Amino acid sequence: MAWAPGKALRLATDKYVMRSMRPFQIDDYVFNWMMDRELTNYSGLPRFPSRQAVELWLKRFDNKYRFLLNITCLETDRVIGLQKLEYYPGTESAKADVVIGDREYWGRNVVLETRHKVLDFAFYRLRCHKVYGTVMARNVPAIFNYKALGFRCEGVLKEHDISMLGERTDIIMFGMLRREWDEIREEKQL
Numbered sequence: 522m523a524w525a526p527g528k529a530l531r532l533a534t535d536k537y538v539m540r541s542m543r544p545f546q547i548d549d550y551v552f553n554w555m556m557d558r559e560l561t562n563y564s565g566l567p568r569f570p571s572r573q574a575v576e577l578w579l580k581r582f583d584n585k586y587r588f589l590l591n592i593t594c595l596e597t598d599r600v601i602g603l604q605k606l607e608y609y610p611g612t613e614s615a616k617a618d619v620v621i622g623d624r625e626y627w628g629r630n631v632v633l634e635t636r637h638k639v640l641d642f643a644f645y646r647l648r649c650h651k652v653y654g655t656v657m658a659r660n661v662p663a664i665f666n667y668k669a670l671g672f673r674c675e676g677v678l679k680e681h682d683i684s685m686l687g688e689r690t691d692i693i694m695f696g697m698l699r700r701e702w703d704e705i706r707e708e709k710q711l
């Protein structure tokens with residue numbers, strides 16, 4: 522991994538490559554799924570008023586503490602989703618989020634395949650002690666993915682948030698410590 526703080530990051534799996542997102546990659550196809558109400562409702566993606574707003578948002582990702590990686594399918598060369606990682610060096614923790622924007626790719630293990638690499642980067646390159654994520658209680662596929670990756674449920678924040686569709690919702694916290702990821706890697710022989 523030829524990454525240094527502030528430089529673009531690239532992580533690859535067998536079927537996907539993840540790279541620091543750049544403005545020119547927000548083509549019509551990507552912009553359309555970013556504007557999908559169902560996706561933005563659950564994903565934590567802002568609801569963007571325009572393509573310029575997306576480009577402005579991209580500037581927040583400095584590749585040092587904040588990473589926004591596009592997930593590109595190697596077979597089609599399309600940006601089908603995003604992995605976001607926010608690193609807090611003071612607490613040696615990072616918050617992870619994921620969106621698979623192209624629904625054709627739901628049910629194809631993209632999250633599981635790509636998140637392994639994101640977790641390796643967070644734990645072994647950034648030296649995070651902990652990676653965590655939050656999910657709305659109704660988001661069954663996301664909860665399933667956290668569990669499948671070995672994250673522990675650390676608690677439920679009751680009626681903590683309001684979705685973009687206006688529903689009040691519980692938030693579930695999932696966490697993973699570096700030593701737990703070490704064990705999972707060893708068990709699965711990754």
Ligand SMILES: CC(C)(COP(=O)(O)OP(=O)(O)OC[C@H]1O[C@@H](n2cnc3c(N)ncnc32)[C@H](O)[C@@H]1OP(=O)(O)O)[C@@H](O)C(=O)NCCC(=O)NCCS
Pocket residue numbers: 559560561563564565618619620621622626627628629630631632633654655656657660661662663665666
């Ligand atoms: C969340 C998201 C990334 C999941 O995509 P995915 O991994 O392709 O999801 P899948 O359809 O494979 O579902 C994951 C698992 O949950 C299971 N699942 C999905 N809905 C289910 C339901 N209603 N009841 C039971 N199981 C369900 C699936 O069967 C699958 O398990 P399997 O692999 O054993 O078949 C995608 O839906 C998305 O991008 N949503 C919008 C953004 C978002 O919510 N991001 C997460 C924020 S925390």
